[in-house]
Amino acid sequence: MSLFESVRSQMPAEIPAQLERMDAFWTSYRQGSQEIAKVVQTTSEKLGDKDFDAIVCGGTLGIFIACALQRRGWRVAIIEQGILRGRAQEWNISRKELNAFLELDLLTEAELETAIATIYNPARVGFQGGKDLWVRDILNIGVDPVYLLEILKQKFLDAGGILLEKTAFKQAITYADGVAVEVALTPSPSPVGEGDKRITGRLLLDVMGHFSPIVKQARSQVQGNIKPDGVCMVVGSCAKGMPEKSYGDLIYSFTPIQKQCQYFWEAFPAKDGRTTYMFTYVDADPQRPSFAELMEDYLFWLPKYQEIELNQLEFQRVLFGFFPSYKQNPLQTPWDRILQVGDSSGMQSPLSFGGFGAMVRHLQRLTDGIDTALRCDLLAKENLRSLQPYQPNLSVTWLFQKSMSVSVNQQIESDRINYLLGVTFKSMEKLGDRVLYPFLQDVVQFIPLARTMLAMSIADPVLVLKIIQQVGIPTLLDWLKHYLGLGAYSFLNQIGQRLEPAIGNFLPEQKYQWQRQIDAWYYGSGGDYEM
Numbered sequence: 149m150s151l152f153e154s155v156r157s158q159m160p161a162e163i164p165a166q167l168e169r170m171d172a173f174w175t176s177y178r179q180g181s182q183e184i185a186k187v188v189q190t191t192s193e194k195l196g197d198k199d200f201d202a203i204v205c206g207g208t209l210g211i212f213i214a215c216a217l218q219r220r221g222w223r224v225a226i227i228e229q230g231i232l233r234g235r236a237q238e239w240n241i242s243r244k245e246l247n248a249f250l251e252l253d254l255l256t257e258a259e260l261e262t263a264i265a266t267i268y269n270p271a272r273v274g275f276q277g278g279k280d281l282w283v284r285d286i287l288n289i290g291v292d293p294v295y296l297l298e299i300l301k302q303k304f305l306d307a308g309g310i311l312l313e314k315t316a317f318k319q320a321i322t323y324a325d326g327v328a329v330e331v332a333l334t335p336s337p338s339p340v341g342e343g344d345k346r347i348t349g350r351l352l353l354d355v356m357g358h359f360s361p362i363v364k365q366a367r368s369q370v371q372g373n374i375k376p377d378g379v380c381m382v383v384g385s386c387a388k389g390m391p392e393k394s395y396g397d398l399i400y401s402f403t404p405i406q407k408q409c410q411y412f413w414e415a416f417p418a419k420d421g422r423t424t425y426m427f428t429y430v431d432a433d434p435q436r437p438s439f440a441e442l443m444e445d446y447l448f449w450l451p452k453y454q455e456i457e458l459n460q461l462e463f464q465r466v467l468f469g470f471f472p473s474y475k476q477n478p479l480q481t482p483w484d485r486i487l488q489v490g491d492s493s494g495m496q497s498p499l500s501f502g503g504f505g506a507m508v509r510h511l512q513r514l515t516d517g518i519d520t521a522l523r524c525d526l527l528a529k530e531n532l533r534s535l536q537p538y539q540p541n542l543s544v545t546w547l548f549q550k551s552m553s554v555s556v557n558q559q560i561e562s563d564r565i566n567y568l569l570g571v572t573f574k575s576m577e578k579l580g581d582r583v584l585y586p587f588l589q590d591v592v593q594f595i596p597l598a599r600t601m602l603a604m605s606i607a608d609p610v611l612v613l614k615i616i617q618q619v620g621i622p623t624l625l626d627w628l629k630h631y632l633g634l635g636a637y638s639f640l641n642q643i644g645q646r647l648e649p650a651i652g653n654f655l656p657e658q659k660y661q662w663q664r665q666i667d668a669w670y671y672g673s674g675g676d677y678e679m
């Protein structure tokens with residue numbers, strides 16, 4: 149009997165069916181047999197009167213931007229295929245990042261405190277064969293998505309926002325002066341589309357996640373296919389009955405490479421027990437393990453990891469998912485009047501599954517930018533692309549993902565990745581918190597990265613050569629381009645900060661473009677990170 153079968157009665161009844169559905173999707177995803185429907189069409193005709201300024205498709209992170217825009221006076225509608233409700237599983241983030249909600253006046257101090265479900269300290273970073281490292285106040289806050297989304301939903305509605313739940317995006321037509329969105333009730337009341345209707349707006353925000361139908365079409369148009377360059381697979385649970393531990397693990401590994409996968413773990417105290425995730429960086433090759441196999445490995449290693457017997461656990465939730473990542477991230481919209489926000493935009497690091505954190509970090513920038521774009525009617529694709537600009541500090545993380553994964557036919561020592569990470573983090577620790585802390589929060593900066601690489605080359609030059617061999621020369625050359633870009637952005641960010649006061653007198657369109665450029669240098673160089 150499989151381990152999964154043996155603990156089936158200890159987990160919610162719907163999990164086996166969900167796991168099966170996930171594997172069916174994962175299989176078709178890897179085979180590249182997904183249908184790419186043409187859900188966006190364009191016409192140069194005029195639309196005339198519009199119902200809304202912004203139509204936000206997808207409510208999970210969509211409510212953040214929808215609420216911020218509605219409260220600035222725009223007419224906003226949210227189209228959500230289900231009920232707009234947060235998931236039970238907490239989102240982890242660092243405390244300072246949450247200030248964005250206060251700065252945008254979306255939450256009061258008291259509401260923000262209520263949204264915080266858990267706080268833990270310290271957190272461990274460790275790799276098999278190396279020394280554990282302890283950090284504080286990094287991704288140690290568990291936010292309750294149920295409360296957060298509910299309060300923002302109420303504020304959105306109180307401010308006059310329109311929420312269409314159980315209503316799915318079907319297709320959109322962009323016009324010279326607006327966008328028409330066809331939506332359908334879910335489940336459909338009749339097979340002939342009786343519940344379908346059309347709503348119109350000036351701008352469509354696609355917040356439908358990684359697997360958004362709009363994104364599929366956009367990627368196939370922009371890059372010729374939708375196959376991701378990398379995938380992070382994750383399985384995990386939140387369970388009662390785990391031994392009490394006040395600390396968490398940010399990233400921890402205690403096994404060598406197996407089945408061409410290096411498993412990493414995360415663990416932290418949660419409202420309903422203890423959360424543990426096992427994740428691995430792979431690609432979308434059909435030979436990669438299924439989620440059922442990954443779940444077996446998770447259940448096999450979990451007792452050793454948390455010093456517990458499986459039969460002592462009461463699983464509150466069992467979680468699994470995968471995050472595709474692309475070298476061409478963030479996605480550059482191919483259409484006027486359509487912009488990706490949240491996971492669909494690909495603006496989060498390929499290393500973490502911190503899409504909520506990335507959205508919060510960029511919320512002020514996106515709100516200000518979209519607000520100005522609406523005010524000045526700068527909704528052409530060139531204007532919108534500058535809201536999801538190239539970020540060299542995101543692109544350089546590609547090499548890290550590649551060096552933490554093994555291709556299906558690649559032969560490397562089974563301890564290579566653990567050893568590499570051990571050396572890297574030891575070097576960063578020696579260089580101090582200013583190097584280590586931003587990196588752990590998904591913010592890569594030029595000087596800290598240069599110092600880390602130098603320290604590693606001195607500590608173990610042979611390892612560096614092995615990594616070059618592992619990732620390959622083309623990847624390295626590509627990376628070098630982004631690394632130099634990161635240096636240039638860091639320099640330009642210094643100039644940008646001085647230029648900012650001067651652009652106040654520019655014409656609206658010039659001002660908009662300059663502000664986006666200054667933002668791009670600032671975020672793209674990791675200038676937004678505060679110790």
Ligand SMILES: Cc1cc2nc3c(=O)[nH]c(=O)nc-3n(C[C@H](O)[C@H](O)[C@H](O)COP(=O)(O)OP(=O)(O)OC[C@H]3O[C@@H](n4cnc5c(N)ncnc54)[C@H](O)[C@@H]3O)c2cc1C
Nearest residue numbers: 206208209229240316317356357469490491502503504505
């Ligand atoms: C196991 C796990 C743990 C995670 N932990 C963290 C964490 O600790 N910290 C963190 O920062 N992030 C974490 N994340 C990532 C985070 O959950 C995502 O980044 C976030 O949910 C992305 O939100 P989104 O709205 O962009 O996309 P999604 O979550 O995919 O939501 C898409 C929304 O669009 C709706 N939708 C989809 N299609 C349609 C349609 N056709 N019409 C209308 N609506 C539609 C969906 O119903 C949904 O509401 C985790 C993710 C997982 C899976």
